[in-house]
Amino acid sequence: MDEIEKKRKFGSTEATKLPAKKQKTRAAVKKPTKAKRSVTADKLQWRSATLPDMFNDAEGFFGLEEVDDVEVVKLGNNNIEFRVAGVSTEDDESDEFEGFDDDLADKPIPTQVESEEVVDSEKTQKKKPETKQQQEKPEKTKQPENPAKTNQQEKADAKKEKKKTAKQAKKDSELESNVFAALDDVDMAEDDVDLSAWVRLELSPGMLSGLAKLKFTKPTPIQAATIPHILAGNDVIGKASTGSGKTLAFSIPIVEKWLERAEADSSSEASKGPIALILSPTRELAHQITDHIKDLCEGLPNSPFVCSVTGGLSVHKQQRQLLKADIVVATPGRLWEVISASTEVMDKFKTISFLVIDEADRLLTDGHFKEAEDIFNALDRIETNENEKDQDTASRQTLVFSATFHKGLQQKLAGKGKYGLMEKEDSMEYLLKLNFREENPKFVDVNPVSQMAAGLKEGLVECGAMEKDLYLYMLLLLYPRARTLVFTNSISAARRITPMLQMLNLPTNPLHSQMAQKARLRSIERFTGAPNGTASILIATDVAARGLDIPGVDLIIHYHVPRAADAYVHRSGRTARAEKTGLSILLCGPEEVIPTRRLISKVHSQRKGGGKHFFVQTLDLDHKLANRLKPRLTLAKKISDASLAKEKGSKEDDWMRNAAEELGVDYDSEELEKAGEWGGRGRGRKEKQKEARALTKAELGAMRAELRELLSRRVNAGVSEKYIATGLVDMDELLRDTKGDFLGRVDGLDVSSL
Ligand SMILES: Nc1ncnc2c1ncn2[C@@H]1O[C@H](COP(=O)(O)OP(=O)(O)OP(=O)(O)O)[C@@H](O)[C@H]1O
DSSP, X not given: OHHHHHHHHHHSXXXXXXXHHHHHHHHHHTSOOSOEEEEOGGGSXXXXXXXXXXXXXXXXXXXXXXXXXXXXXXXXXXXEEEEEEOOOSSOSGGGSOOXXXXXXXXXOOOOHHHHHHHHHHHHXXXXXXXXXXXXXXXXXXXXXXXHHHHHHHHHHHHHHHHHHHHHHHHHHHHHHHHHHHHHHHHHHHHHHSOOGGGGGGOOOHHHHHHHHHTTOOSOOHHHHHHHHHHHTTOOEEEXXXXXXXXXXXXXXXXHHHHHHHHHHTTTOOSOOOOSXXXXXXXXXXXXXXXXXXXXHHTTOSSOOOEEEEOTTSOHHHHHHHHHTOSEEEEOHHHHHHHHTTOHHHXXXXXXXXXXXXXXXXXXXXXXXXXXXXXXXXXXHHHHHHHHTSOOSSOSSEEEEEESOOOTTHHHHHTTTHHHHHHTOTTSOGGGGGSOOSSSSOEEEESOSSOSSOTTEEEEEEEOOGGGHHHHHHHHHHHSTTOEEEEEOSSHHHHHHHHHHHHHTTOOEEEEOTTSOHHHHHHHHHHHHHSOTTSOEEEEEOGGGTSSOOOTTOOEEEESSOOSSHHHHHHHHTTSSOTTOOEEEEEEEOGGGHHHHHHHHHHHTGGGOOSSOOEEEEEOOOOHHHHHHHHHHHHHHHHHHHHXXXXXXXXXXXXXXXXXXXXXXXXXXXXXXXXXXXTOSTTHHHHHHHHHHHHOOHHHHHHHHHHHHHHHHSOEEOSSTTOEEOSTTOOHHHHHTTOOSSSSOSOEEEEGGGO
């Protein structure tokens, strides 16, 4: 950017009037020491411009590129020409860009012909560097003026050449040994990975090297249990806890089959149509699955074209991509929109060998099923047409995966076949909407006892209804180096909590479905971008609950108790993934105690045995400390609420002003309010909003200053002689010596009595 800025500046007319010193330098380099050749813009050495963080170049959106050492010459007819340094034997002093030529700026612009002539003469001078053979060949036509001198010269030249060749050879051999060393490193890295645990699955060598590159030394239990069935051609329903590698459980066999197909059809260049369609309930998850498959295929000599079809790109573009796709990962709504608009695209799907439904219990219920059903029906239709016969069962394989399935699935699916299932109304009737190829899909449940990841610890904090913000703040202080995901049940709560925590100097980002896609990606990026060991907080709704594999999440806080048990399982599953550990804490208000007990008993029902079982530990936070933190929290809340209310108010004002204009009446917000706009339900809240809006800039400024002062003051944590100084102190450290007064006399929640 700097370079470009510099060039732009020099290119302007003011820039031509350089200070005397600069003019002098320019005069010195003006001697043509290095010939330049003309090239087209696409031949220049463009590279991506690094944007300052504030521009947040999500997805390379700005797409800016920069280039160095290029002279831009104005030609006639508004044309410009790019000149770069050609091969030169002269010294390199002129390499530094010294601005545009004064002559060019001051002189009339040359005509097209003149400038072309210049370029041509340069071209002829500089043409290609001579080959070694040409250099060695003596020029027959030219007679030497002084043979003795020429002889000497030739000797010197030959010596120079020999030296140059030796130097080059040395350089080459160094380069070669470096390259081989690097390759050895890669081989070593792959050799180091013991893949014997994968052998039983009989995967191809290409696939094994892909897994070695990912450093996955052994299959996870769900992979070991399902891959052989999928490779054998069975329909599979796979259940395994969150973060247990379900994505690769279906992706490895799909890519294996694609490799087989590609080898068999190596004669044909054109895509035969996709081999697999993978459906996912959210965009983020679809992109994540796509990336995961791409990572797996990275080292393959021949890899499939994986294409995600979600909102965000134009329908036409996605249709074009679908025509050449080998594996399609899609959200149902968008896919249906894209394929139902083109029979050509729709027809491509008759080659599907695998239909995968990830997060099946969510995708086949909720509001998603209508579009998913349209897709299934269309797939059945084109397959039937293709085979020109009525079909009861699909010829494609159906693979269904999730960490949670409705209660009763285990007994009902295991070995009883789908017809047995149909009779039971409370069973997985949504699975029966799928046209399985087999009567008995293989049901694989690798965690029949617990749905929760093995490395997960669960805790609960009981607090007053109005104290949730305070206890959330305390927990965040307690884990000051954690990557924490806080779940709320509503978008408005996520919107409110984010600025409040930001006011308290905590690095917080929001994530909910009313944010634009780019802002969502940016939030996740910022959340994950914080260096390890530093605080990073994401306040999210359940849009982030399913499937997201955000690396290194340490702590989940349920600000609201989730409305359903499966949401609790999936939210908590964003931590303790891939055999790591993590903590999930529920903030439980008085009105949430009964639903919480019900929820925990449901989630841990399989683990229930005789006696007391404390799967969720109650954490007793220090109320004295809470009281000391209250003033800063209250102030932060007031300031952020005021900012939100002002923002909301000005939007409402705009809306009312527009409405009044359309009606042709005068706008008077007071009048309209009196006329009932603020009355009725939620009046108290509206009153508060009104108060918050009424705060002046000066009042807000004073509150900010007070908060700053509070945050800089130390708070006596009541633990030995140590203090909380700012929002970012290691409370773990503080608590290390305590006798349990803070983290508490740990009482378990007795699920056996539920
Ligand atoms: N064989 C393996 N060895 C080590 N890590 C693995 C292996 N397979 C997958 N992983 C890693 O485990 C993590 C979790 O995998 P994945 O996202 O597929 O989990 P999941 O079971 O689909 O979880 P969820 O139910 O939350 O969607 C990923 O980071 C993935 O790269």
